[in-house]
Amino acid sequence: MSALLEVKDLSVSFETRGGVVRAVDGLSFSLGAGESLGIVGESGSGKTVSSLSILRLFGLFDDVSVSGKILFEGRDLLRVSEAELSRIRGGKIGMVFQDPLTSLNPVMPVGEQVAESIRFHTGASRPQAHRRAVEMLDRVGIPDANKRCEELPHSFSGGMRQRVMVAIALACEPKLLIADEPTTALDVTVQAQVLLLLDELRREMGIALIMITHDFGVVAATADRVLVMYAAQPMEHCSIHHLFQRANHPYTEGLLRLVPRFEHQVHGRLHPIEGQPPALTEEIVGCPFAPRCSFTLDRCKQERPPLFRIGPDHESACWLAAERAERETLPDKPWKAV
Amino acid sequence: MSSTDNKESVLPARRRARAGEGIGVLLLRRLRDGIITLLLVVAVIFVLAHVVGDPALVFSPVDASDEEVERIARAFGLDRPFWERFGSYFADIFTGDFGESWWQNRPALAAVAEALPNTIYLTLAGIAGAALTGIVGGVFAGSRPGSLFDRGSNFFSISALSVPNFWLGLLFIVIFSVQLGWFPTSGMFGVSSIVLPALTIAVVHGGRVFQLVRSATVEEMSKPYVRVARSKGFPHRMVLWRHVLRNTGLTTATIAGWEYVRLWGGAVFAIEWVFAWPGIGTLTINAAERQDFFVLQAAVIIAGVFVIVSNLVVDLLYRVIDNRIKSS
Numbered sequence: 001m002s003a004l005l006e007v008k009d010l011s012v013s014f015e016t017r018g019g020v021v022r023a024v025d026g027l028s029f030s031l032g033a034g035e036s037l038g039i040v041g042e043s044g045s046g047k048t049v050s051s052l053s054i055l056r057l058f059g060l061f062d063d064v065s066v067s068g069k070i071l072f073e074g075r076d077l078l079r080v081s082e083a084e085l086s087r088i089r090g091g092k093i094g095m096v097f098q099d100p101l102t103s104l105n106p107v108m109p110v111g112e113q114v115a116e117s118i119r120f121h122t123g124a125s126r127p128q129a130h131r132r133a134v135e136m137l138d139r140v141g142i143p144d145a146n147k148r149c150e151e152l153p154h155s156f157s158g159g160m161r162q163r164v165m166v167a168i169a170l171a172c173e174p175k176l177l178i179a180d181e182p183t184t185a186l187d188v189t190v191q192a193q194v195l196l197l198l199d200e201l202r203r204e205m206g207i208a209l210i211m212i213t214h215d216f217g218v219v220a221a222t223a224d225r226v227l228v229m230y231a232a233q234p235m236e237h238c239s240i241h242h243l244f245q246r247a248n249h250p251y252t253e254g255l256l257r258l259v260p261r262f263e264h265q266v267h268g269r270l271h272p273i274e275g276q277p278p279a280l281t282e283e284i285v286g287c288p289f290a291p292r293c294s295f296t297l298d299r300c301k302q303e304r305p306p307l308f309r310i311g312p313d314h315e316s317a318c319w320l321a322a323e324r325a326e327r328e329t330l331p332d333k334p335w336k337a338v
Numbered sequence: 339m340s341s342t343d344n345k346e347s348v349l350p351a352r353r354r355a356r357a358g359e360g361i362g363v364l365l366l367r368r369l370r371d372g373i374i375t376l377l378l379v380v381a382v383i384f385v386l387a388h389v390v391g392d393p394a395l396v397f398s399p400v401d402a403s404d405e406e407v408e409r410i411a412r413a414f415g416l417d418r419p420f421w422e423r424f425g426s427y428f429a430d431i432f433t434g435d436f437g438e439s440w441w442q443n444r445p446a447l448a449a450v451a452e453a454l455p456n457t458i459y460l461t462l463a464g465i466a467g468a469a470l471t472g473i474v475g476g477v478f479a480g481s482r483p484g485s486l487f488d489r490g491s492n493f494f495s496i497s498a499l500s501v502p503n504f505w506l507g508l509l510f511i512v513i514f515s516v517q518l519g520w521f522p523t524s525g526m527f528g529v530s531s532i533v534l535p536a537l538t539i540a541v542v543h544g545g546r547v548f549q550l551v552r553s554a555t556v557e558e559m560s561k562p563y564v565r566v567a568r569s570k571g572f573p574h575r576m577v578l579w580r581h582v583l584r585n586t587g588l589t590t591a592t593i594a595g596w597e598y599v600r601l602w603g604g605a606v607f608a609i610e611w612v613f614a615w616p617g618i619g620t621l622t623i624n625a626a627e628r629q630d631f632f633v634l635q636a637a638v639i640i641a642g643v644f645v646i647v648s649n650l651v652v653d654l655l656y657r658v659i660d661n662r663i664k665s666s
Contacts (some may be wrong), residue, residue, distance in 0.1 A: 057568055060559055061483055082573070097569075103563040107584050116580065117570040168570065239590035 003071075004267040005054070010068035012049050023049040025232040025296055027068075028307075032177065036202070036209035037224030038240075040216065040255070042277060046232040047166070047212045048098075049311050051178045053078075054210075055089050091121040094169030094207075096198075100161035100179040104153035110164045111137065111149025114171050121172045136167040140197060159190035167222045170201060176313065177202055193222050216259050222242070226311070228252050231277050231288035234307060236240040238314040248316040251289045287319070295320055352378045361657060368653050372646045379642040383635060384427050389420075397490065398629055431639065437632030441625065446632035449621060450640050456526060457617030463532055464539025464609075469594040471540055472547025477586075479548070480555025481578050491548065498545030503605060507538040507612035524614035535613040539606065543597045550593045554586045561585075587657055595652030602644040 012024040024046040029034055030038050041047045054077060058064045070077040072088065073238060080088070089095075097103045104113060111263065114133035118124055124252050130149075137145035140163040144208055162182060169177055183191035199222050211222050219226055219240065226243045228236045228251065236249040247253050254273040275292040287293070290300040297320050308322055309314040392413035402410070411417050415426070430436070436446040473543075475495070477489040514534060517521040521533050558564070558597055559582060567577045607619030613619060618637050625633035 054571060059565075083382055086571040086573055088571070089568065095566075095569040096568060097562060099562055103566045103583050105563045105567070105585070108581070118574075120571060120576075165566070168566070320512075 004033045004035075004073065005210075006030040006069070006071040007050075007054075008069040008071070010050065010066070010070060011052060012046075012053050012064060014068050015063035015065075016281075021280045022232050022284075023280060024053065025284075027229075027234050029227055029234070029237060031176070031208050031210065034206045034208055035225070036211065036223045036228045038211045038219035039229060040213060040219055040226055041229035042214060044262065044280070045229040047214075047229050048180055049224075050229075051095075051210060051212050053178050054178060055093060055095060057083060057089075057095070070071070082165075087121070090117050090169075090174075091172050092174050092230075093176045093178065094174040095170070096162070096165050096169045096177065096179040096182045097183050100158050100165055101130060101185065103165055104161055106153055108152070109150050110153055110156065111145075113153075113165050114149075114164070117168055117171050133167070133171065136171050137164065138172075139169045140164070141193075152220075157190075158186055159194060160193050162186060162190075166194070166198060166201070170205065170207070173205055174207060176208045176210070177279065178297070180208045180213070181214070182211075183218060184215075196221065216243075216256065231284060232280055233284075233288055233304075234317060236314075236316045236318075237307065238311075238316075242311065242314050248310060248314065248321055249289075249318050250293045250295050250320075254292075287317070356396075361654070361661075364657055365654060368650050372650050375646050376643060379646075380428065380431060380639060383638060384424060387631070388416075388427075393631060396629055432621060434637070436636035439625075439630055439632040439633045441628045441633065445634040446630075449620065449633050450636045453616060453618045453621040453637075454640065455613060457606060457619065460532060460535055460610065460615055460617055461539070461598065461606050462495065463527075463536040464593065464606070465537055465543065465598045465601065467540025468542075468544035468547055468597060471544040473551050473590055473594065474644050475544075476548045476590075477552025477555050477578065480552040481559055481574070481582065483556050483559075489550075492552070495545040495548040495552075499539045499549065501542070502608075503538055503542045504608040504612045506542060507535065510534045510538055511612070526616055530616075531613075533642065535609050535615055538599065538609050538612075539571055543601070543605070547593055547597055551586070551590050554589045554593075558582050558586050588656060591659055592652060592656055595648070595655065598654065599645055599648045602641055604641075633652065 007027060007029050010024055010027040010148075011065050014021045014023055016186070027046070027050055029037065039047045039050065040313055053057060053066055053069055054072075056066075058075065068078070075084070077085065077088065094326050104110065111130060111133045114136055115126075115129040118129040118132050119126065119311070122129075134145050134149050137149055142148055142163055148156075153164070156164065159217060162185075166180075177198075182198065185196050186194060195218060198209070199208075208283070209222065211218065215220060223240055225237070225239050227234055228249065230251050236243075236247065236252045238248075242248075243252070244256070247256055251273075254271075258273075273292055278288055278291070285304075287300045287305050288304050290296045294298065297319055303318045303319075305319045307317045310321050393414065394407050394416050396411050397414065398407045408417075415423065418426075434447060436450075438444070439446045439449050442449050472495075475491050479485075479491045482488055511523050511534065514520050525531060563608050564577060564581060567581045573582065606617070609615070609624060610617045610619030611623050618641055622641075623639040624630075624632060625637065
């Protein structure tokens with residue numbers, strides 16, 4: 001199967017007053033049609049910027065330089081013309097953003113906000129687009145969609161607004177949906193509803209998904225594969241099963257230990273990873289996680305580890321995995337760093 | 339349902355309550371405020387003229403003796419107690435009696451009424467030019483901050499609003515009337531006369547409108563919904579027209595309205611004087627030079643009325659546009 005989306009060695013940096021910020025540094029991954037990938041990381045790890053660069057949706061005031069390739073259906077999105085990009089945005093790739101409260105235009109009825117996208121991409125007439133918008137709103141679970149589509153966003157709750165956002169993103173039946181922390185701003189119960197809805201719809205419509213999040217729960221619920229990012233770099237890339245059962249990278253392990261679990265420790269304590277992520281304005285030599293890692297080798301401080309292939313569906317950017325990469329032909333067995 | 343819901347519903351609920359009161363109630367409330375303001379304006383003018391200054395001295399010749407001044411004060415009833423004078427002053431003004439102009443030998447109000455349409459004509463032409471250049475320029479500059487057009491027009495507008503309006507008017511006269519001979523230097527003869535004074539207003543006030551509209555647009559462009567509109571594939575122009583302008587339209591209309599009020603607040607007077615435009619400003623300055631107390635007083639009060647009325651209209655327009663946006 002040829003990949004729907006192939007990101008090759010993507011690097012993004014911003015020119016700011018504080019210096020050049022490397023927001024994404026050497027990111028590669030691919031995504032087949034209908035597949036779903038979770039990108040996990042702390043804030044500032046580059047996950048949102050990676051997703052924005054797919055559609056070149058940087059801020060209008062940002063001074064950005066991007067290198068690498070983002071191949072979507074064989075075309076490099078970093079190099080396609082504005083007109084081409086305009087057809088892809090919202091047409092073939094839909095996007096759901098973090099904050100549903102500010103993501104809708106406050107003075108435009110929600111139905112119109114769905115319909116305008118349909119009209120733009122399909123050339124449907126105003127009434128046709130309106131009908132489809134109402135259908136879409138109904139499908140994402142807006143009660144009484146026929147009437148409520150005339151209302152302005154402020155009369156909808158956060159969860160309902162995020163449903164409207166999902167309707168907008170999926171209105172033109174895209175091939176790929178990018179969801180950038182779609183549930184972070186929502187209450188837990190509402191989070192679950194929105195995630196379920198996203199997952200259901202994308203499976204029904206056969207849409208590939210990139211789910212950006214800092215929440216392993218969200219990843220577990222929606223993704224087939226996971227990419228863990230730290231300090232703008234990919235750390236580990238594996239299937240969802242590998243992630244929870246045999247995470248390889250010390251950073252991933254550290255993150256997983258932070259997920260509170262009832263069954264293990266009722267009175268237990270969380271073990272935060274010591275130290276702080278490095279500033280992205282400074283040049284990082286070696287592994288960015290080395291200063292906080294408990295397994296640091298001399299090599300880690302001098303040389304940046306590449307993503308080693310350590311299993312059929314498992315890559316890890318850790319020098320400790322180098323040896324394992326050589327033994328990759330051996331049968332899989334639980335493997336621990338040290 | 340959720341905490342965000344509760345936080346969300348508090349503000350709009352209050353806004354809805356106010357929105358529900360209807361345009362009529364708003365009109366009445368603003369009218370009441372306007373009348374109170376007008377009363378205060380009239381009272382302040384009286385205090386300035388009769389308490390801080392002494393009208394009897396103003397009415398007398400420069401070399402008049404003390405007895406003569408006293409005689410004049412008696413003739414005008416200025417020897418009466420303060421409250422009595424205050425009362426008759428109010429009664430006169432609200433029955434439309436603003437006194438007689440000595441200089442023009444006719445009621446002061448008639449002199450003002452003759453100048454008034456000319457000032458309305460000039461301010462409307464000027465504000466139309468200012469709004470057009472300021473809004474169009476501000477939107478384009480603000481939608482692409484840092485672009486060549488943005489930096490160029492920003493520089494131009496800062497220069498325009500930093501220059502005194504009368505000086506700019508004189509500059510235009512030197513360039514376009516004296517050097518090029520395209521327009522008359524002064525007065526009001528046909529359409530060509532209004533070009534230079536209106537242009538002066540358009541440049542100075544357009545500069546300010548530009549600044550405010552630009553910053554409103556820049557702020558709006560960085561809101562998340564703009565990124566969402568871009569994620570739908572809309573080209574820049576469409577994002578601007580369909581989404582951003584719908585949100586800044588209200589602010590923009592208000593900014594233009596305020597500038598119009600500023601004109602009536604005195605900005606147009608200097609321009610009229612420079613171009614010898616026969617409006618209220620020129621009349622006021624002439625009256626002051628000739629010590630024509632009653633014309634001066636009438637002109638200031640009428641200008642005050644226009645400031646109040648313009649404010650009222652801006653307020654009501656804001657509401658009408660707001661309602662139309664909300665219900666469309």
